[in-house]
Amino acid sequence: MTVNTDGMSAEAIAQAIATLKISALEVTEAALARIAKYDSVLNSFTDVTADRARASARAIDAAMAAGKEVGPLAGVPFAVKNLFDVKGLATRAGSKINRDLKPSPRDATLIERMEAAGAVLVGALNMGEYAYDFTGENIHDGPSRNPHDPTRMSGGSSGGSGSSVGGGLVPIALGSDTNGSIRVPSSFCGIFGLKPTYGRLSRARSFPFVSSFDHLGPFARSVGDLSLAYDAMQGPDADDAACTTRPVEPVTPLLAQDISGLRVAVAGGYFQKNVFPEAVEAVARVAKALNATRTVEIPEAARARAAAYVISTTEGASLHLDRLRQRPNDFDPAVRDRLIAGAMVPAPLVDRAQKFRRWYRAQVLELFRTVDVIIAPATPCIAPKLGQVTFMLDGVELPVRANIGVHTQPISFIGLPVVAVPVPLEPMPIGVQIIAAPWREDIALRVAHALEKMGVAAAPQPRGI
Amino acid sequence: MAADHLDDYIDAVSKALRLPVEDAWRPAVRANLEVSLRLAGLVDEFVLPDETEPASVYTA
Secondary structure (H helix, E strand, C coil), rough: CCCCCCCCCCHHHHHHCCCCCCCHHHHHHHHHHHHHHHHHCCCCCCEEEEHHHHHHHHHHHHHHHHHCCCCCCCCEEEECCEEEEECCCCCCCCCCCHHHHCCECCCCCCHHHHHHHCEEEEEEEEEHHHHCCCCCCCCCCCEEEEECEEEEEEECCCCHHHHHCCCCCCCCEEEEEEECCHHHHHHHCHHHHHHHECCCCCCCCCCCCCCCCEEEEECCHHHHHHHHHHHHHHCCEEEEEECCCCCCCCCHHHHHCCCCCCCEEECCHHHCCCCCHHHHHHHHHHHHHCCCCEEEEECCHHHHHHHHHHHHHHHHHHHHHHHHHHHHHHHHHHHHHHHHHHHHCCCHHHHHHHHHHHHHHHHHHCCCCCEEEEEECCCCCCCEEEEEEEEEEEEEEEEEEHHHCCCCHHHHCCCEEEEEEECCCCCEEEEEEEECCCCCCHHHHHHHHHHHCCCCCHHHHCCCC | HHHHHHHHHHHHHHHHHHHCCCCCCHHHHHHHHHHHHHHHHHHHHCCCCCCCCCCCCCHH
């Protein structure tokens, strides 16, 4: 039997299950039916773990029947970018090569924590090869598609995460963000995404890309759902050397707190160049809603983006060196050629980029002494067409791939927490970054929540499926 | 680095690292390396104190 849970938030699903209005199995069957119906268009899933999902849902229903406590996400379907280890699946990380790996013996830490809160894993999601991507395209699995216009990009590299949540297949998905891979799909697909502070959420048993910058985080259609998932996944983890030892700092109880005392500024200079009118309009709407009249200059942002690029290409090359030697023809050629070039960058230049990172971090932390929140575009444009190579901006032809992440890279470079909020422009949504100081996800989420309550930020219903 | 020197450099490093670079890939590898070196140059020209610690082991 299937029931109509289309459009239900994770919060509403969990509440309906907790009050026995619906069973976890019914919710799971409905999610599996949505995936079967719509994913032929979106191509967001690479694996559907139907048997596992049904078994998890039955266990939750049995626990409910026995009067046992179930978690705050009881029965909520979720899916993960296919760089998360899922027990029994090879962690393909968007590649052809990794399909030859043995099935994972254990789930990623974040899957374990979501399931401990009652959530039900329904599958693994399409992504750009080895996460070196901003488009959501994949030559091995085909592109994940934009739920508002399937001829457009979902955004990368967590394209399947953006597409599946934007398309309403699941209320929550997990992804990774090294240079923008949570914020870009959030922007293109019109949903909320949280890139937490570097080190906040464990990356244990996920396939890496750039250890210096890799973050994991959630996508959702509401800030409440985003926060529920975030709270469920926090906590130290000895299996990730970069994971903080800070205690869990729940945000969900704080979301409705007044934000009028927060000092909000718009990022100027670099962040106002090379942007399309839609991005300007989205930032202006958010700034107006938050009464942000001040502009701040994030110093040397262009150089920060350059340093992030250098560290990414060289650390990525180091990670894949053996595969580049042994199986170069099994890579996406575009990824392979970037990685080979990365292997050839002299070491002193990489060291200088890491030293610059230290300097830049100090400058930006100084800036946060005078502001609590900085607003910036998430992407310079709405989702481009699939396969689009260039776009015209102010009469100049620019490469799409190289320019999609220009506003996200200087932020993840120093691990700042960001909520990407969707501004529902017509015909396509676009995201805005709500940036806070390290470890202040609470501030970014509270501001996002206020924008959602004001109707300025909202996840539009999918129009393309 | 001049283009001809860059080709020599690609040959030398690919041999040193035992990295295959087939002729068909070379233009794309070189184009990507040019971008990487241009961006690395932006960082290189920024003067920092000698005592600056790299952030490769990093806590936000």
